[in-house]
Amino acid sequence: MVSERANCGPNCRLGDDVSGPRFSKFRVTPVCDLRLARPCFPTKTFPHTEPFQCTMDVRKKLAILADAAKYDASCASSGSKSTRPDSLIGSTEGMGICHSYTPDGRCVSLLKILLTNYCIYDCQYCVNRISSDTRRARFTVDEVVDLTLEFYRRNYIEGLFLSSGIIQTSDYTMEQLIAVAKKLRVEHHYGGYIHLKTIPNAADGLIDEAGRWADRLSVNIELPTEQDLVQLAPEKKKPQIEQAMQGIRGKIDEYKHEVKAGFQPPRFAPAGQSTQMIVGATKTPDVEILRTASSLYTQQRLRRVYYSAYSPIPHADARLPGQSPPLVREHRLYQADWLMRFYGFDASEIVTEADQNLSLEMDPKLAWAIANRHFFPVDINRASREELLRIPGIGVRSVDRILKLRRLQKVATSDLKKLRIAWKRAKSFIQTGDHNPGLADLDKLDLGRRIRPQTQQLLLFDAASSAFSGEV
Amino acid sequence: MHFVEVNSFDQWRSEARRLIVQKVAPPEIHWATASAQPSLFDAGLSAQAEALAESPPPPSSTFTVPHAFVSLAREVACHRDTVRWELLYRTLWRLLHSEYQLLKRVTDDDVHALAQMRKAVSRDVHKMKAFxxxxxxxxxxxxxxxxxxxxxxxxxxxxxxxxxxxxxxxxxxxxxxxxxxxxxxxxxxxxxxxxxxxxAPHEDALEGLWRTYYASIFNPARIKDATMKREMPVRHWKTLPEASLIDDLLRRAPARVDEMIANSEGISQTAMRFMPTELSLDKLRLAAGSCQACPLHGPATQTVFGQGNPDAKLMIIGEQPGDREDIVGEPFVGPAGQVLDAALLKVGIDRKEVYLTNVVKHFKFIESEPTGGPQRGKRRLHKKPDSREIFACRPWLEAEIAAVRPDTIVCLGATPSQAIFGRDFRLTSQRGKLLTTEWCQRTLATWHPAAILRMPDETRRERMRDELTEDLRTAVQVQAG
Known part of the structure; x- marks a missing residue:
């Protein structure tokens, strides 16, 4: 196909100028733009850390501070529906873009870094806790601004996700994060995505300002229950974390309210707020995790709760058991999360297992269907939207397509197969306009074994993409 | 039979318009993409088709199609499969021949095929934006x-x-x-x-930094390379500077994970292991005597547990025992203890009425090089306990507070203050203020007497001494009121 003649449409301004290579005259700039050996001036030294290497260059800092940030699962760059006015570089158009993928199956969408990994806290699960022997570094505000812009201009990233260890005080740390965002917006007219992590206990005025420059704010709830926090992050308190979220929610509501009333207030976190929970570091069962998530969605109106399987970290604290991250569990929690948000499921009904955890063998919707067989079969041509959403293997988009289609015609088995639903899972639960032989299995005792995916390996392949697309 | 050659949406549209007006049914047309391999019948016809395409359609030929069809066709026209022209024309024909709702029948074969093509195109657009x-x-x-x-x-x-x-x-x-x-x-x-x-240019100096970022953000403990390949198809890797790292990252991942799991650091236990069943001060003191939760028990002479009135209203918490305390086995008996005693005396507090203890119960020190002076041998110099040792020793302090249940707690210096108030406590700005903590209604932080002794500037030293006295007075006054 490469040999095809150029596709010159009516708008082509180059006309028939197909002679000679037009782009070969450029030469590559040999020098990198970033000032690679800028000294850094620590305001304070901390125990358990190497003395500052004042010659540490940006590359070394980037390696340390990206490494330190990788345990944060949040990657979304979506949610801001329009680009900020007066932007010269960068855009946000609602949908996020994943610019790359690493071999862990996670996308690279934002430049996800810490401003510094020095921290005064001692959270056991965290590689940056004060008692860790990990290498430390600190970016200057200008270095982060330069890196963001240079990466952005080359289309490597959608924007910046900036977090930080806590240095000096919460307020000081927050001010540093704000300085980066403000400089990008005001001095460089940058209109791309910015996600700032808010520091617990930072002053109200600082949160206000952070929301003004950022698209999304987040406060990490870290662990699902108060008890878990006491055990692993004794210096973080759940009421404080919730208060911070409440504060952000209040400001977001206020902003929306003013917009509705016809004013044009300065933007406040147009992409909302999110949080992250570490899963598997304590014995808390899934049902508790989902309850916490559910209350965060309803009370704090979070856009997303991220579940991050506890992953072994370098310089791990000896108090935590070394283990591989429970990836399937993480995947099941994302599926359950989607069921709560888009499928009308309640946190307490999703978990059907006796031990209060989600089934690892099958997805939560299928597990629910098998435990609630009296609900089925669902007549695809008559059932309400809510009932259709409960059928395993059929996602929200398919349900909406079915609803549109059945106004025009009777939906038959062959129609469903074309709708990209997981027919193998769905077939035993639905009554179609014609004969559906799969329905005969509904009353069989071994239904679960018949329709769940056969190997563990398959599960792992499925996990990541489904975790982020949410198709259950 | 009509032979038509097009290669863009606009060309297809004018051709289709002409053919619809001429009432040419879909099976009578052979569509081809202009630049594709010419078929037996194509030769010489493309020029004629192009000429026709340029001319505007006669006015009688207007007809309307659903807006959705135009946008669908515009996107599908970008697909590479030659069958798209034929498919589009057939769908158009059906739309205009009593199937106006056709596009809503998403399971119709033609509509379904067009939807698949559109999906492929929009995915490709998305990947172009990304890659x-x-x-x-x-x-x-x-x-x-x-x-x-x-x-x-x-x-x-x-x-x-x-x-x-x-x-x-x-x-x-x-x-x-x-x-x-x-x-x-x-x-x-x-x-x-x-x-x-x-x-195209072959490199950019910034790609090194980008690769550094890519390699650092990868978590070797979670390998899902199939997902990566599905979302970032291998055919695009050639133009992605970071893709050259993938093989190496994957190869080294298992060893890196094993290493992370094998190497933990810190102290795996706390004093909880040594807690007695009965939590009275006497039993606690006895049990603490054999505490080995952190390595400090090795070089230290003995555990220096808290001491004083078991029903004290005032509890004073220091950092850790010093050289003298370590030898005697009692808190605040060295030079710093004398400074504290003097301050207590000024305020009129009897030391016996108070409960005195430390955050860390063993002396932590480094040995100085032997000096040739009158003091022969090595000297033991105080060293600040680190957060792991504080964490390991913390249960003793918590048990003491629970047993004594003081009305007021005074923290001497930064270490006990941060242990009680939290890590972001700043002694310089919050000293002398009565605050409520989860441990005690009235909690206050002030200078450590040892810090006063170490202060080289004399006026400053005296001021700190006064402030210590003042703060103790604040603590007691509130206690009385």
Whole structure:
């Protein structure tokens, strides 16, 4: 196909100028733009850390501070529906873009870094806790601004996700994060995505300002229950974390309210707020995790709760058991999360297992269907939207397509197969306009074994993409 | 039979318009893409078709189709499969022949096939937005320009270009593909012919930093390379600077994880292991005597547990025992203890009425080099306990507070203050203020007597001494009131 003649449409301004290579005259700039050996001036030294290497260059800092940030699962760059006015570089158009993928199956969408990994806290699960022997570094505000812009201009990233260890005080740390965002917006007219992590206990005025420059704010709830926090992050308190979220929610509501009333207030976190929970570091069962998530969605109106399987970290604290991250569990929690948000499921009904955890063998919707067989079969041509959403293997988009289609015609088995639903899972639960032989299995005792995916390996392949697309 | 050759949506539209007006049924047309391998019957017809396409349709020929069809056709036209022209025409024909609702029948074979094609095109557009990698080149006359070479699956340059124009508004950039190229200069998009990969710049100095980032953000404990390959198809790897790292990252991952799991650091236990069942002060003191929760028990002489009135209203917490305390086995009996005693005396507090203890119960020290002076041998110099030791020893302090249940707690110095108030407590700004903590209604932080002794400046030293006295007075006054 490469040999095809150029596709010159009516708008082509180059006309028939197909002679000679037009782009070969450029030469590559040999020098990198970033000032690679800028000294850094620590305001304070901390125990358990190497003395500052004042010659540490940006590359070394980037390696340390990206490494330190990788345990944060949040990657979304979506949610801001329009680009900020007066932007010269960068855009946000609602949908996020994943610019790359690493071999862990996670996308690279934002430049996800810490401003510094020095921290005064001692959270056991965290590689940056004060008692860790990990290498430390600190970016200057200008270095982060330069890196963001240079990466952005080359289309490597959608924007910046900036977090930080806590240095000096919460307020000081927050001010540093704000300085980066403000400089990008005001001095460089940058209109791309910015996600700032808010520091617990930072002053109200600082949160206000952070929301003004950022698209999304987040406060990490870290662990699902108060008890878990006491055990692993004794210096973080759940009421404080919730208060911070409440504060952000209040400001977001206020902003929306003013917009509705016809004013044009300065933007406040147009992409909302999110949080992250570490899963598997304590014995808390899934049902508790989902309850916490559910209350965060309803009370704090979070856009997303991220579940991050506890992953072994370098310089791990000896108090935590070394283990591989429970990836399937993480995947099941994302599926359950989607069921709560888009499928009308309640946190307490999703978990059907006796031990209060989600089934690892099958997805939560299928597990629910098998435990609630009296609900089925669902007549695809008559059932309400809510009932259709409960059928395993059929996602929200398919349900909406079915609803549109059945106004025009009777939906038959062959129609469903074309709708990209997981027919193998769905077939035993639905009554179609014609004969559906799969329905005969509904009353069989071994239904679960018949329709769940056969190997563990398959599960792992499925996990990541489904975790982020949410198709259950 | 009609032979029609088109290669863009606009050409197809004018051809289709003409054929619909002439009432030519779909099976009577053979569609071909203009630049595809000519079929037996195509020869010589394309020029004629193009000539026809240019001429405007006669006015009697207007007819309307659903808006959704036009936008669908516009996207499907970018697909590479030649069958798209035929499929579009058949769908158009059906729409105009009593099947006006056709597009809503999403399971109709033609509609379904078109939807699949549209999906492939929009996925390709999305991937182009994601995988284009600009390389910065300098042109002395025109300033910096960013150039990318990308190989999309379909002919989508014109669908994707407006996005890049919005996003990289203040840059001059070009995106080159084998089919078509696009240039953004001075606020204008200009399309040109395709360009081979060899014409694009081959490197950018920043790619090293980008690779550093990519390698560092990868978590070797979670390998899901199938997901990566599905979302970032291998055929695009050639133009992604970071992709060259993937093999190596995957190969080294298992060893890195094993290493992380094998190497933990810190102290795996706390004093909880040594807690007695009965939590009275006497039993606690006895049990603490054999505490080995942290390595400090090794070099230290003995555990220095808290001491004083078991029903004390005032509890004073220091950092850790010093050289003298370590030998005697009692808290605050060295030089710092004397400073504290003097301050207590001034305020009128009897030391016996108070409960005195430390955050860490063993002396932590380093030995100085032997000196030749009158003091022969090594001296033991105080060393600040680290957070692991504080954490390990913490249960003793918590048990003491629970047993004594004081009305007021006074923390001497930064270490006990941060243990009680939290890590972000600042002694310099919050000293002397009565605050409520989870441990006690009235909690206050002040200077450690040892810090006063170490202060070289005399006026400053005296002021700190006064402040210590004042703070103790505050603590007691409130206690009385």
């Amino acid at each position: 284009v990698r600009f390389r910065k080149v300098s042109d002395d006359r025109e300033g910096d320009t960013y150039v990318a070479w990308h190989r999309p699956d379909h002919q989508i340059v014109r669908l994707a270009a407006p996005f890049f124009a919005r996003r990289f508004n203040d840059m001059n950039w070009s995106i080159l593909t084998p089919d078509e190229s696009v240039v953004w200069e001075q606020g204008k998009l200009t399309y040109g012919p395709g360009v081979p990969a060899s014409e």
